[in-house]
Amino acid sequence: MSTAETISQVAGRFGPYGGRYVPETLVAALDELERAYAEAQADPTFHARLDSLLRDYAGRPTPLYFAERLTGSLGGAKIYLKREDLLHTGAHKINNCLGQGLLAQRMGKHRIIAETGAGQHGVATATVCALLGMECVVYMGEEDMRRQELNVYRMRLLGAEVRGVSSGSKTLKDAINEAMRDWVTNVRTTHYLLGSVLGAHPYPAMVRDFHRVISREARQQIQEKEGRLPTAIIACVGGGSNAIGAFYEFIPDKNVRLIGVEAGGRGTKLGEHAARFQGGAPGVLQGTYSYVLQDDNGQIALTHSVSAGLDYASIGPEHAALHDTGRAEYVSATDEAALDATVKLARTEGILPALESAHAVAECIRLAPTLPRHDILVVNLSGRGDKDMGILSRELNLKGA
């Protein structure tokens, strides 16, 4: 559409995507955040503090692990797992929360709000707020609170207030709406710690920068272990934060395939999945221009995924650009494939992936046998599956696993 093409020079654009589509009240806060982030980036003491917390508190660098039994059982490409699941709080989300938490401190904002889907970002935010002594309010859809109740309890234990959201589909999208309403109302005292590469500029670029460490480490680690770059990087894509972090440093390496895995849910009909590149069209949702699952009237569609963290109607704008230029490929994995992959990884490697990350594992299980043994796949294991025990026991009992 022409709108996108002619305004592609505006700050915060990825090709035609991204930008800033927000109520006027928030613009001053976004400008302030953009300035504060630019200053922090140029300040060695900010990086020193962040790096030290990432190392000593969160547990970086994370290992790049050769999954030998999984590789052997599939009989194709060698499979490595980037173990973001081993980070403190159990997922990659802590990378961004530490970065934004320190930034909020610099800006003198003592109240933090966040949205959460699977609860991993909420837990990471609550954790960082406890660490930095900040007030924390997390918005979470009531449907997600039901399916991720363990994380709700974790957040409360950490001192955060969890506010249930009962509007719309009661999932991540509705939690973001409510967080933005809070931010519009309390913008002078509050930092919105957005948990993915979504929303208005500068969020998509800033959150990506805080997760770039994933691919920076992985690129070095694979060269140390194999002396060459991998055939492909595979990551699940909800909003897309772990995927962009895992892809970013490999973007200039044209021979490395970048594969994003969306939630195929339980069918291809609108409302049955969260595969934005298969059923979506460019549009504006929650501050940014990207692919959006929507109906013919521009109403945002409901989505479905067994994993709360992938259950979202839009996708980070940088992924939209990587998709259109063909630099990254986007496929989908169904609920069933993700559940099967969870069991497979648990029983071959003793590693229980988060249901979100299991989508990436599912694509790896499909792809590896089709490739020669010389090839290398790196799967970003973005989170661990402890939080999913309730849903796994229900879903897998049904399947008799």
Added chain:
Amino acid sequence: MPIQFAGKPGLVAYLTAGDPDLKTTRAIALAAIDAGADVIELGVPFSDPLADGPVIQRASERAVARGTSLAHVLALAKDLRAARPESGLVIFSYFNPILRFGLEKFCAAAEAAGVDGVLVTDMIVEEAADYLAALERHHLAPIFLAAPTSPDDRLERIAAVSKGFVYAISRIGITGTQQSLASDAKSLVKRLRQYTDLPIAVGFGVSNAEHFAAVGQFADAAVIGSALVAIIEKSAPAEAPNSIARFIQGLYAPALQAR
């Protein structure tokens, strides 16, 4: 039809189109105009109204559930224009329904319907180049929000591209009723006045005759939305037009007494 404010203050009445149904929205809009509203803002219901408080959220949800689309709202606008040629008519929307419809196609349809202006809640001046060009081609007034958090240089840019009127947000926050009017509003109008001779309408939280009169002291018009939508929510559809007319007449009553 140019947007004009007869009274002091003038009245912009916001209605969520399709709540409770399009036929009733039409009757309510006519009743509001006849009771004294200078401008009708027809709200396009959206699935994710992130700038709105609970009252308008619920109205949007009901209207979306009934299948109310932008095409329906444009048809309603055309109908209202035919029935009340002198009234101001503004389409109020989030950006996505317009993008999906097609920006150019939307502007052409709005012009053909006799719409005067367009306000897009999540459109800011920096992103508006194509949007402004399309509105200009179709003689539609771009109406922007100005917020208490907007610094002066932004207010200047907003004023420079606005036509019809400028919508000053009375306080930081989402739409909704409130008990008293924040002091933010008066200073915002004063700052904005440096940059424009256009009428300035104050909205967000203007919910009774006292607020309305207070806005009249420092601004040209008041926007009333949530208070009207709340009345509609509580009224039977057949009663809603009368209830709205009585409410609007009640706004003017103290002003008349003061004269």
